[in-house]
Amino acid sequence: MKHQLMMSREDVSAFLRREFPQIYMQGDIWHVEEVAPLRAVLRMDYHESQIRPGGTISGPAMMTLADLALYVAILASIGPVGLAVTTNLNINFLRKPEPRPMLGECRLLKLGKRLAVGEVSMRSEGSDDIAAHVTGTYSIPSA
Amino acid sequence: MKHQLMMSREDVSAFLRREFPQIYMQGDIWHVEEVAPLRAVLRMDYHESQIRPGGTISGPAMMTLADLALYVAILASIGPVGLAVTTNLNINFLRKPEPRPMLGECRLLKLGKRLAVGEVSMRSEGSDDIAAHVTGTYSIPSA
Amino acid sequence: MKHQLMMSREDVSAFLRREFPQIYMQGDIWHVEEVAPLRAVLRMDYHESQIRPGGTISGPAMMTLADLALYVAILASIGPVGLAVTTNLNINFLRKPEPRPMLGECRLLKLGKRLAVGEVSMRSEGSDDIAAHVTGTYSIPSA
Amino acid sequence: MKHQLMMSREDVSAFLRREFPQIYMQGDIWHVEEVAPLRAVLRMDYHESQIRPGGTISGPAMMTLADLALYVAILASIGPVGLAVTTNLNINFLRKPEPRPMLGECRLLKLGKRLAVGEVSMRSEGSDDIAAHVTGTYSIPSA
Numbered sequence: 001m002k003h004q005l006m007m008s009r010e011d012v013s014a015f016l017r018r019e020f021p022q023i024y025m026q027g028d029i030w031h032v033e034e035v036a037p038l039r040a041v042l043r044m045d046y047h048e049s050q051i052r053p054g055g056t057i058s059g060p061a062m063m064t065l066a067d068l069a070l071y072v073a074i075l076a077s078i079g080p081v082g083l084a085v086t087t088n089l090n091i092n093f094l095r096k097p098e099p100r101p102m103l104g105e106c107r108l109l110k111l112g113k114r115l116a117v118g119e120v121s122m123r124s125e126g127s128d129d130i131a132a133h134v135t136g137t138y139s140i141p142s143a
Numbered sequence: 144m145k146h147q148l149m150m151s152r153e154d155v156s157a158f159l160r161r162e163f164p165q166i167y168m169q170g171d172i173w174h175v176e177e178v179a180p181l182r183a184v185l186r187m188d189y190h191e192s193q194i195r196p197g198g199t200i201s202g203p204a205m206m207t208l209a210d211l212a213l214y215v216a217i218l219a220s221i222g223p224v225g226l227a228v229t230t231n232l233n234i235n236f237l238r239k240p241e242p243r244p245m246l247g248e249c250r251l252l253k254l255g256k257r258l259a260v261g262e263v264s265m266r267s268e269g270s271d272d273i274a275a276h277v278t279g280t281y282s283i284p285s286a
Numbered sequence: 287m288k289h290q291l292m293m294s295r296e297d298v299s300a301f302l303r304r305e306f307p308q309i310y311m312q313g314d315i316w317h318v319e320e321v322a323p324l325r326a327v328l329r330m331d332y333h334e335s336q337i338r339p340g341g342t343i344s345g346p347a348m349m350t351l352a353d354l355a356l357y358v359a360i361l362a363s364i365g366p367v368g369l370a371v372t373t374n375l376n377i378n379f380l381r382k383p384e385p386r387p388m389l390g391e392c393r394l395l396k397l398g399k400r401l402a403v404g405e406v407s408m409r410s411e412g413s414d415d416i417a418a419h420v421t422g423t424y425s426i427p428s429a
Numbered sequence: 430m431k432h433q434l435m436m437s438r439e440d441v442s443a444f445l446r447r448e449f450p451q452i453y454m455q456g457d458i459w460h461v462e463e464v465a466p467l468r469a470v471l472r473m474d475y476h477e478s479q480i481r482p483g484g485t486i487s488g489p490a491m492m493t494l495a496d497l498a499l500y501v502a503i504l505a506s507i508g509p510v511g512l513a514v515t516t517n518l519n520i521n522f523l524r525k526p527e528p529r530p531m532l533g534e535c536r537l538l539k540l541g542k543r544l545a546v547g548e549v550s551m552r553s554e555g556s557d558d559i560a561a562h563v564t565g566t567y568s569i570p571s572a
Contacts (some may be wrong), residue, residue: 022195026169052165059210059229060203067202086202087401088374088423090233090519092546092564094539109550109559110523114400115373115425117521119548119562121538130538133548135521135564137374137423139401230544231517231566233376235403235421237396252407252416253380257543258516258568260378262405262419264395273395276405278378278421280517280566282544308481312455338451345496345515346489353488372488376519 003037003111006079012040012072015080023068030068035076038108038118042069043125046101055099062102063091066120066134069106074116074138077108081140084116089136097131098124114140146180146254149222155183155215158223166211173211178219181251181261185212186268189244198242205245206234209263209277212249217259217281220251224283227259232279240274241267257283289323289397292365298326298358301366309354316354321362324394324404328355329411332387341385348388349377352406352420355392360402360424363394367426370402375422383417384410400426432466432540435508441469441501444509452497459494461501467537467547469502472554475530486526492518495549495563498535503545503567506537510569513545518565526560527553543569 007015013032016023023030029045042065044050050061067086074084103125108118120134150158156175159166166173172188185208187193193204210229217227246268251261263277293301299318302309309316315331328351330336336347353372360370389411394404406420436444442461445452452459458474471494473479479490496515503513532554537547549563 020195022201025192049168052163059232060207063206063232064203086236088233088235089202089206090231090376090564092231092538092566093229094546109521109562117523117562133538133546133564135519135562137521233421233519235395235423237403252378252419260380260419276395276403276421278376278419280378306481311478335454338449345518346493349492349518350489372522374519374521375488375492376517378517379515 003077005035005037005076007035007076009035012075015075016072019082032072033103035072037077038073038111040069040073040076040106042072042104042106044102044104046099057097057102059093062093062097062122062132063089063134065102065104065122066091066132066136069104069120070118070136070138073106073108073118074111074140077111078140083141084138087137087139089134091132091134093132095129095131098127101125102131116140146220148178148180148219150178150219152178155218158218162225175215176246178215180220181216181254183212183216183219183249185215185247185249187245187247189242200240200245202236205236205240205265205275206232206277208245208247208265209234209275209279212247212263213259213261213279213281216249216251216261217254217283220254221283226284227281230280230282232277234275234277236275238272238274241270244268245274259283289363291321291323291362293321293362295321298361301361302358305368318358319389321358323363324359324397326355326359326362326392328358328390328392330388330390332385343383343388345379348379348383348408348418349375349420351388351390351408352377352418352422355390355406356404356422356424359392359394359404360397360426363397364426369427370424373423373425375420377418377420379418381415381417384413387411388417402426432506434464434466434505436464436505438464441504444504445501448511459497462532464501464505466506467502467540469498469505469535471498471501471533471535473531473533475528485528486531488522491522491526491531491551491561492520492563494531494533494551495520495561495565498533498549499547499565499567502535502537502547503540503569506540507569512570513567516566516568518563520561520563522561524558524560527556530554531560545569
């Protein structure tokens with residue numbers, strides 16, 4: 001698979017803020033760290049809205065990070081498609097994350113005309129261990 | 144599988160509010176509707192914190208509903224275990240939900256000593272169509 | 287969702303034998319027991335090719351049963367489509383199956399123009415306990 | 430995670446042939462290509478028992494390859510455990526494989542006392558594209 005970068009990190013960040021303002025409602029916690037063809041790295045700040053007792057990060061917060069990383073990798077690779085929707089997401093929770101920001105690193109395994117499939121490894125910042133792993137599928141609308 | 148009901152609807156509701164106050168931080172939107180051995184029905188109010196543009200309900204909100212329905216079905220069937228943790232969750236998004244409350248109906252397929260596995264069907268209140276479907280696994284701590 | 291039955295049990299059985307003779311190569315072990323709109327029940331005979339030491343049935347044999355049950359439910363609901371392909375399959379193994387035939391009962395949760403999603407519960411014949419549970423997605427070719 | 434290699438490629442190969450002779454019943458098609466701590470590469474020969482019309486490889490054959498790659502990575506990392514069993518397997522079919530042998534490359538994401546979780550990328554020999562991707566969980570018996 002050869003793919004070009006269709007949106008820069010700045011383009012994707014601006015697109016998210018314009019099209020999905022509600023994800024920032026609880027705080028400015030989502031940051032696009034890197035984009036490349038078929039790849040993206042997202043950062044989720046450690047924020048009270050995502051925390052469970054004992055300092056751990058909630059499962060849904062990690063699912064949101066993974067879903068967003070998949071979407072950003074798709075945007076970066078095919079350009080702005082507001083209507084792509086998640087059809088399947090499978091998450092394995094592997095270790096309790098640290099009370100720190102988390103990074104979600106996405107790699108698209110397939111980018112077809114109708115479906116995109118990717119995997120996301122999530123780590124606490126500064127850690128090598130994967131705290132949670134996702135594979136997910138987006139349905140891409142016909143142009 | 145024969146199982147008894149170990150916690151009533153009122154017991155489970157009180158347990159959730161005492162042990163997981165943070166899930167009610169954004170609003171009192173989670174309601175245990177029914178419990179039975181190996182079964183539970185949860186209700187998620189239609190609340191601004193769960194909504195995406197166009198009135199649709201966010202994917203992570205539905206994942207939270209499913210995860211909570213699994214946990215309540217386990218609590219109802221084995222009693223209060225604060226430390227059960229989700230290890231795997233697989234969700235299929237099937238239809239755009241209505242701008243209404245959602246119900247998550249959980250059925251445990253297995254309740255072993257170490258692992259519990261269940262499925263959750265999620266519908267908009269008043270609708271027969273399944274908007275999203277989850278299968279999930281919880282790891283149960285040794286007594 | 288309202289759907290009609292587009293192929294009878296006999297039609298589907300004949301279609302499978304004509305289009306997929308290779309699945310019967312190791313023995314005449316696959317039987318369509320029932321079809322209805324959005325539903326199908328498949329039977330897998332207990333056959334040496336599917337058995338592991340101790341009399342248990344192999345995981346891939348159960349995945350094949352589930353995949354076939356999904357395909358038959360789709361065929362019964364939309365008619366003969368040779369080119370539908372599985373895009374995702376998620377299986378939970380719950381209990382060791384008995385040394386007996388297995389039944390796979392499929393219910394389609396969504397039957398769209400592009401994607402069909404269903405779940406399959408697999409039991410040893412004569413048992414109420416679910417031995418394995420699958421959710422799967424088929425991609426349906428444009429007409 | 431630091432892990433040692435507990436069984437060599439030769440050890441694992443001999444163990445599989447001794448403990449699981451039935452997987453070789455249809456032909457000597459499964460080969461352990463590499464093992465390392467938390468990693469394994471398995472090769473599946475292109476064999477008539479795995480083929481569908483048009484020369485493509487069956488879905489269950491790919492699931493078997495992935496399941497075996499996970500098991501070999503676990504064996505290599507913790508030593509001979511005959512009774513580890515698959516509890517969950519999630520597969521995404523991405524591209525039609527070539528009419529050639531396939532390689533399944535496994536990486537364990539977690540190797541705990543009770544559960545091991547890994548991912549497997551499957552490619553046609555000589556191809557860079559991933560034909561199918563699996564994440565799977567094994568339950569490890571108490572010592």
